[in-house]
Amino acid sequence: MELSSVLWCVVLLGMTLAYGITLYGVHAAKRHEVASHGRRMIVSCTLVGIWLVAYLTKQMFFGRDQFGGTSQEYWTLYVPVLAVHTSLAITTIGLGLTNMTIGLRRLRYGIGAGAMVAGVTRHRVLGRWMQWTFGGTILTAYVVYGMLFHWFPAQ
Numbered sequence: 147m148e149l150s151s152v153l154w155c156v157v158l159l160g161m162t163l164a165y166g167i168t169l170y171g172v173h174a175a176k177r178h179e180v181a182s183h184g185r186r187m188i189v190s191c192t193l194v195g196i197w198l199v200a201y202l203t204k205q206m207f208f209g210r211d212q213f214g215g216t217s218q219e220y221w222t223l224y225v226p227v228l229a230v231h232t233s234l235a236i237t238t239i240g241l242g243l244t245n246m247t248i249g250l251r252r253l254r255y256g257i258g259a260g261a262m263v264a265g266v267t268r269h270r271v272l273g274r275w276m277q278w279t280f281g282g283t284i285l286t287a288y289v290v291y292g293m294l295f296h297w298f299p300a301q
Protein backbone atom coordinates (compact mmCIF):
# COMPACT_ATOMS: atom_id res chain seq x y z
CA MET A 147 0.00 0.00 0.00
CA GLU A 148 1.30 3.48 -0.91
CA LEU A 149 2.20 5.96 1.87
CA SER A 150 -0.40 8.51 0.72
CA SER A 151 -3.09 5.80 0.72
CA VAL A 152 -2.13 4.82 4.30
CA LEU A 153 -2.25 8.51 5.34
CA TRP A 154 -5.68 8.87 3.76
CA CYS A 155 -6.91 5.82 5.75
CA VAL A 156 -5.60 7.35 8.99
CA VAL A 157 -7.30 10.67 8.16
CA LEU A 158 -10.61 8.99 7.26
CA LEU A 159 -10.61 6.91 10.44
CA GLY A 160 -9.72 10.02 12.51
CA MET A 161 -12.58 11.97 10.94
CA THR A 162 -15.02 9.08 11.44
CA LEU A 163 -13.95 8.98 15.10
CA ALA A 164 -14.48 12.77 15.42
CA TYR A 165 -17.94 12.35 13.87
CA GLY A 166 -18.74 9.53 16.32
CA ILE A 167 -17.72 11.77 19.24
CA THR A 168 -19.91 14.58 17.82
CA LEU A 169 -22.95 12.27 17.74
CA TYR A 170 -22.10 11.10 21.25
CA GLY A 171 -21.94 14.79 22.31
CA VAL A 172 -25.32 15.55 20.72
CA HIS A 173 -26.71 12.56 22.61
CA ALA A 174 -25.49 14.18 25.86
CA ALA A 175 -27.16 17.51 24.86
CA LYS A 176 -30.47 15.72 24.28
CA ARG A 177 -30.19 14.37 27.83
CA HIS A 178 -29.41 17.95 29.04
CA GLU A 179 -25.95 16.88 30.25
CA VAL A 180 -24.36 20.21 29.37
CA ALA A 181 -20.89 19.63 30.87
CA SER A 182 -20.27 16.33 29.07
CA HIS A 183 -21.86 17.72 25.88
CA GLY A 184 -19.38 20.63 25.96
CA ARG A 185 -16.39 18.33 26.67
CA ARG A 186 -17.25 15.90 23.86
CA MET A 187 -17.74 18.77 21.38
CA ILE A 188 -14.39 20.30 22.36
CA VAL A 189 -12.67 16.91 21.81
CA SER A 190 -14.29 16.40 18.39
CA CYS A 191 -13.55 20.01 17.29
CA THR A 192 -9.92 19.61 18.41
CA LEU A 193 -9.60 16.43 16.31
CA VAL A 194 -11.03 18.29 13.29
CA GLY A 195 -8.60 21.19 13.94
CA ILE A 196 -5.61 18.80 14.04
CA TRP A 197 -6.84 17.23 10.81
CA LEU A 198 -7.11 20.65 9.11
CA VAL A 199 -3.54 21.61 10.01
CA ALA A 200 -2.22 18.19 8.89
CA TYR A 201 -4.20 18.38 5.63
CA LEU A 202 -3.00 21.90 4.74
CA THR A 203 0.61 20.90 5.57
CA LYS A 204 0.31 17.82 3.36
CA GLN A 205 -1.14 19.91 0.49
CA MET A 206 1.71 22.42 0.80
CA PHE A 207 4.49 19.82 0.76
CA PHE A 208 3.10 16.99 -1.41
CA GLY A 209 0.42 18.69 -3.54
CA ARG A 210 -2.87 17.13 -4.66
CA ASP A 211 -3.39 13.39 -5.25
CA GLN A 212 -3.69 12.42 -8.91
CA PHE A 213 -6.94 11.08 -10.37
CA GLY A 214 -6.22 8.22 -12.81
CA GLY A 215 -9.48 8.10 -14.83
CA THR A 216 -10.21 9.59 -18.24
CA SER A 217 -10.83 13.29 -18.73
CA GLN A 218 -14.58 12.61 -19.08
CA GLU A 219 -14.64 10.62 -15.80
CA TYR A 220 -12.69 13.44 -14.18
CA TRP A 221 -15.24 16.13 -15.13
CA THR A 222 -18.43 14.08 -14.75
CA LEU A 223 -17.58 12.06 -11.61
CA TYR A 224 -14.56 13.27 -9.69
CA VAL A 225 -15.03 17.06 -9.90
CA PRO A 226 -18.77 17.04 -8.90
CA VAL A 227 -18.14 14.73 -5.91
CA LEU A 228 -15.10 16.79 -4.88
CA ALA A 229 -17.14 20.02 -5.19
CA VAL A 230 -19.96 18.62 -3.00
CA HIS A 231 -17.39 17.30 -0.52
CA THR A 232 -15.53 20.62 -0.31
CA SER A 233 -18.76 22.64 0.08
CA LEU A 234 -20.00 20.35 2.85
CA ALA A 235 -16.61 20.49 4.60
CA ILE A 236 -16.51 24.30 4.50
CA THR A 237 -20.12 24.51 5.73
CA THR A 238 -19.36 22.07 8.56
CA ILE A 239 -16.32 24.08 9.68
CA GLY A 240 -18.35 27.33 9.61
CA LEU A 241 -21.27 25.81 11.54
CA GLY A 242 -18.91 24.10 14.00
CA LEU A 243 -16.97 27.29 14.74
CA THR A 244 -20.16 29.34 15.15
CA ASN A 245 -21.76 26.78 17.44
CA MET A 246 -18.63 26.28 19.51
CA THR A 247 -18.46 30.07 20.02
CA ILE A 248 -22.14 30.28 21.04
CA GLY A 249 -21.68 27.25 23.33
CA LEU A 250 -18.57 28.53 25.09
CA ARG A 251 -19.65 32.17 25.33
CA ARG A 252 -23.30 31.85 26.25
CA LEU A 253 -24.33 28.31 27.18
CA ARG A 254 -21.48 27.11 29.36
CA TYR A 255 -23.59 27.30 32.52
CA GLY A 256 -26.72 25.71 31.05
CA ILE A 257 -29.79 27.23 29.49
CA GLY A 258 -31.61 28.58 32.56
CA ALA A 259 -34.24 31.30 32.28
CA GLY A 260 -32.81 33.40 29.45
CA ALA A 261 -32.58 30.49 27.04
CA MET A 262 -33.75 32.45 24.01
CA VAL A 263 -31.53 35.38 24.85
CA ALA A 264 -28.65 33.00 25.39
CA GLY A 265 -28.99 31.75 21.83
CA VAL A 266 -29.82 28.13 22.63
CA THR A 267 -32.47 27.95 19.91
CA ARG A 268 -30.01 29.04 17.25
CA HIS A 269 -27.38 26.73 18.74
CA ARG A 270 -29.75 23.75 18.51
CA VAL A 271 -30.80 24.52 14.92
CA LEU A 272 -27.22 25.06 13.70
CA GLY A 273 -26.01 22.01 15.64
CA ARG A 274 -28.64 19.75 14.08
CA TRP A 275 -27.71 21.03 10.60
CA MET A 276 -24.06 20.42 11.41
CA GLN A 277 -24.70 16.76 12.19
CA TRP A 278 -25.93 16.29 8.62
CA THR A 279 -23.27 18.35 6.85
CA PHE A 280 -20.55 16.59 8.89
CA GLY A 281 -22.04 13.17 8.00
CA GLY A 282 -22.15 14.16 4.30
CA THR A 283 -18.55 15.37 4.46
CA ILE A 284 -17.37 11.99 5.81
CA LEU A 285 -19.46 10.01 3.31
CA THR A 286 -18.17 11.98 0.30
CA ALA A 287 -14.60 11.77 1.69
CA TYR A 288 -14.87 7.96 1.49
CA VAL A 289 -16.10 8.27 -2.12
CA VAL A 290 -13.19 10.60 -3.03
CA TYR A 291 -10.77 8.14 -1.39
CA GLY A 292 -12.34 5.23 -3.31
CA MET A 293 -12.01 7.12 -6.62
CA LEU A 294 -8.37 8.13 -6.06
CA PHE A 295 -7.00 4.85 -4.73
CA HIS A 296 -9.32 2.02 -5.79
CA TRP A 297 -11.59 2.83 -8.74
CA PHE A 298 -9.41 5.26 -10.76
CA PRO A 299 -5.86 5.00 -9.36
CA ALA A 300 -3.11 7.02 -11.12
CA GLN A 301 -0.51 4.76 -12.82
Ligand code: HEM
Pocket residue numbers: 172175176177178179180181183184185187188191241242243245246248249250253254255256257266269270272273274276
Ligand atom coordinates in the same frame (compact mmCIF):
# COMPACT_ATOMS: atom_id res chain seq x y z
C1 HEM B 1 -19.21 22.48 17.56
C2 HEM B 1 -19.67 22.50 18.78
C3 HEM B 1 -21.10 22.19 19.17
C4 HEM B 1 -22.13 21.61 18.45
C5 HEM B 1 -22.13 21.14 17.00
C6 HEM B 1 -23.28 21.54 19.33
C7 HEM B 1 -24.50 20.99 18.98
C8 HEM B 1 -25.63 20.99 19.79
C9 HEM B 1 -26.91 20.42 19.43
C10 HEM B 1 -27.23 19.68 18.12
C11 HEM B 1 -27.77 20.65 20.46
C12 HEM B 1 -29.27 20.28 20.51
C13 HEM B 1 -29.47 18.83 20.89
C14 HEM B 1 -30.95 18.50 20.74
O1 HEM B 1 -31.72 18.94 21.60
O2 HEM B 1 -31.30 17.85 19.75
C15 HEM B 1 -27.02 21.37 21.48
C16 HEM B 1 -27.56 21.80 22.68
C17 HEM B 1 -26.85 22.48 23.67
N1 HEM B 1 -25.50 22.79 23.64
FE1 HEM B 1 -24.21 22.43 22.12
N2 HEM B 1 -22.93 22.07 20.55
C18 HEM B 1 -21.61 22.46 20.50
C19 HEM B 1 -20.85 23.01 21.52
C20 HEM B 1 -21.34 23.37 22.76
C21 HEM B 1 -20.56 23.90 23.84
C22 HEM B 1 -19.03 24.11 23.82
C23 HEM B 1 -21.42 24.15 24.87
C24 HEM B 1 -21.12 24.73 26.23
C25 HEM B 1 -20.45 24.09 27.12
C26 HEM B 1 -22.76 23.78 24.44
C27 HEM B 1 -23.91 23.90 25.18
C28 HEM B 1 -25.17 23.45 24.81
C29 HEM B 1 -26.37 23.56 25.63
C30 HEM B 1 -26.47 24.24 27.00
C31 HEM B 1 -27.41 22.94 24.91
C32 HEM B 1 -28.86 22.78 25.35
C33 HEM B 1 -28.95 21.48 26.15
C34 HEM B 1 -30.33 21.33 26.76
O3 HEM B 1 -31.32 21.26 26.02
O4 HEM B 1 -30.37 21.24 27.99
N3 HEM B 1 -22.67 23.30 23.16
N4 HEM B 1 -25.74 21.56 21.06
